[in-house]
Amino acid sequence: MFKVLVSDPISDLGIQQLMDASDVTVDKKTGLSEDELIAIIGEYDGLLVRSQTTVTEKIIAAGTNLKVIGRAGVGVDNIKLEAATQRGVVVINAPDGNTITTCEHAFAMMMALARHIPQAYAKTISGVWDKKTFLGVELRGKTLGVLGMGRIGSEVAKRAKAFGMDILAYDPFLTADRAEKLEVKLASVDDIVRGADFITVHTPLTPETRHMISRPQFEVMKKGMRIINCARGGVIDEMALVEAIDSGIVAGAAFDVFEKEPPEADHPFLSHPKIIVTPHLGASTVEAQENVAIDVSEQVLHILRNEPFINAVNIPPVAPSVMNKLQPYFTLGEKLGSFVTQITDGAIREIHVEYAGDLSDVDTQPLTRYIVKGVLSRHFAGDVNIVNSMHLAKTRDVNVVVTKASKTKGFTNLITVTLKAEHDEERLVAGTLLQGYGERIVQVNKFPVDIAPEGHQIVISHNDKPGIIGLVGTLLGQNDVNIASMQVGRKIVGGAAIMLLTADKAVPQDVLVKLAGLPEINTAEEITLL
Incomplete structure (x- = not known):
């Protein structure tokens, strides 16, 4: 038998399915202090709150049987997410109810x-x-x-x-x-x-x-x-x-x-x-308050019964063996997603991720979620996490395709992220982890490069002609932009080329315009990877 504590005022209609469940006991105790919650939370498997209860680290630590915290609403700033994640407690909300x-x-x-x-x-x-x-x-x-x-x-x-x-x-x-x-x-x-x-x-x-x-x-x-x-x-x-x-x-x-x-x-x-x-009344109706409670109650029930669930806002549990192999790539994957979406114009139709090398023989779904999060985060702010990133992609009709190859040229592991947008636009970035060098971007579109994905980067599309690097360096110096690193990639001598620079600070828009206006330069854009 599971026990769920409702610590904020929520109507019986909102939690009816929990109250009707034969394997769940629901207690409603509102207006409790932190100490009062700490004293009783250990006997509960689930906690359901609105915004009045602040779920602190101490409360979560005392919840030795706690499996899920449900927020009947959208914002979860009254719940210590990191503490919940460390304790393996799933935190869910109700983004659709309002x-x-x-x-x-x-x-x-x-x-x-x-x-x-x-x-x-x-x-x-x-x-x-x-x-x-x-x-x-x-x-x-x-x-x-x-x-x-x-x-x-x-x-x-x-x-x-x-x-x-x-x-x-x-x-x-x-x-x-x-x-x-x-x-x-x-x-x-x-x-x-x-x-x-x-x-x-x-x-x-x-x-x-x-x-x-x-x-x-x-x-x-x-x-x-x-x-x-x-x-x-x-x-x-x-x-x-x-x-x-x-x-x-x-x-x-x-x-x-x-x-x-x-x-x-x-x-x-x-x-x-x-x-x-009006004073931020967008979600203030009787129906919305009931709907978010109904949505959260349903997901709490799924989690307690170990059934599939949605709307989790913290990291889901991952098998230790998989985590050990994938964890070093999580940050790289998110950066690759962020990089490629910043060089892509138009509405995104497809995110294609290819894992090559040793990564091809493990379940890469957690890593794919980080990559999709990187792609979407530029547009969804803090609303995207590794749990809901795939769901958000689906709701926007963005197809996520994953392929694997056992062999890769020159690298132990290689992650390639390709975005396909409207009008057949296609952008690609590939990255890897190199022993002793860490995260590296090794390909942008068709051009081989080698640069760390960090800070403020300038991506310049240009024609491979003598003097281009000097022109770029001079202009940036004149505008007080210091170059930390630079890479140039090309396929053939005198053909199309790409230049990647890492700057010490954000590059003003007017400087990017000046760069794009230099001879033999086609485009200049800033990529931010912080």
């Missing part, structure tokens, strides 16, 4: 924005009957730009279609085939910025998405467009948005999230007559 709720909130914000509902309500209850000030617009016939076509963005697009809106959709993993299935038009960020009447954001906050809508984007927008953010604060430059509204470019905005939460009392959003704000 999809519809957040989607509906975003749509409600868009409708309120189109018809000035909060402003009209405030003025009416103040005793002023004002029909002229609040002239709104219809959604029908308008173009909605959706930035991020994951679960929530796709649901918003579906509802917008029902309202007669035209949909422009951007997502780094959205292919033309999937866009057609969703009945949306595949677009770039620039297409959306220039063509949308409304823009709604449904992307995580990553280095790539931070301030993806800022002054340069506002300057080219349709006059009178409107913008909604119910995803993550920071994706839209808040101060630039205020300027765009005050200048008449943007007609209004609706925000449920902020760069800093709660915002300061003097934040301009809070007093602006054309900006609607």
Whole structure:
């Protein structure tokens, strides 16, 4: 008989399947202190929490029988993941339970924005009957730009279609085939910025998405467009948005999230007559609270019964013999995935991983998860881990193919990662571990190289002509960029070539533009591997 402790307020409906299970006993004890939890947690196999309970290292250490911690929600910052992992305790959450709720909130914000509902309500209850000030617009016939076509963005697009809106959709993993299935038009960020009447954001906050809508984007927008953010604060430059509204470019905005939460009392959003704000209510419905509890309860039951489960957010257990052989390659695999995705344009269709040499005779699934995590992490921020990376790839219609070869030329082991994107674009990177040298990238596309995958790297595509290396070195020196290492690869003399440089610091965008403008250089881009 398994015992599960529910330490935060959760409705009986949310945990009904646990309560109905013949092999599970459920105890509900809320409002416990850390010491009180420590005193009793040893008798429980599972712990179910919301956000009130902080699951500390001491609590986890005292949970000698603990097998699973379930978070009825998305965020797990109240659970010490590392401590749970070290103890072999699976931590799960419920990323899908609030999809519809957040989607509906975003749509409600868009409708309120189109018809000035909060402003009209405030003025009416103040005793002023004002029909002229609040002239709104219809959604029908308008173009909605959706930035991020994951679960929530796709649901918003579906509802917008029902309202007669035209949909422009951007997502780094959205292919033309999937866009057609969703009945949306595949677009770039620039297409959306220039063509949308409304823009709604449904992307995580990553280095790539931070301030993806800022002054340069506002300057080219349709006059009178409107913008909604119910995803993550920071994706839209808040101060630039205020300027765009005050200048008449943007007609209004609706925000449920902020760069800093709660915002300061003097934040301009809070007093602006054309900006609607709510206090991060995206997941705040009765149904969402019940759904996340139901989802987590189901997975807790699977884990206790040693059945397949999903939505784990920490590292799953790996057989010691497999771990010993694969562990040295985990970091390399993730770096290879990150490197190749940064040199790939277009929506990714397939991740092809080939293991050659000694790695071909073991179960490489854990290593493949690290590689896929590296590919996806540039777009999903902290939402990707080695447990959910394969699931996320599947939900974005990204096919993961693994092949093996017993022999490899010149290396004991070789990992080759090839990304296939739309329009038949294909990018490849291969790496290995060399005795005494550690991690090495030994091939980029068709070119042999030898460089450590670390720090800030510049990848330059150029023609193999005399003086190119000197031109590059001189320009970087003039711009205070120090070169730590350099490698040049080519197939034939005088043909296409590649140059890889490791810099001591991040390379400014204007320097990359200058590099790309040098004679015989085709492209110059920075790859970050930290």
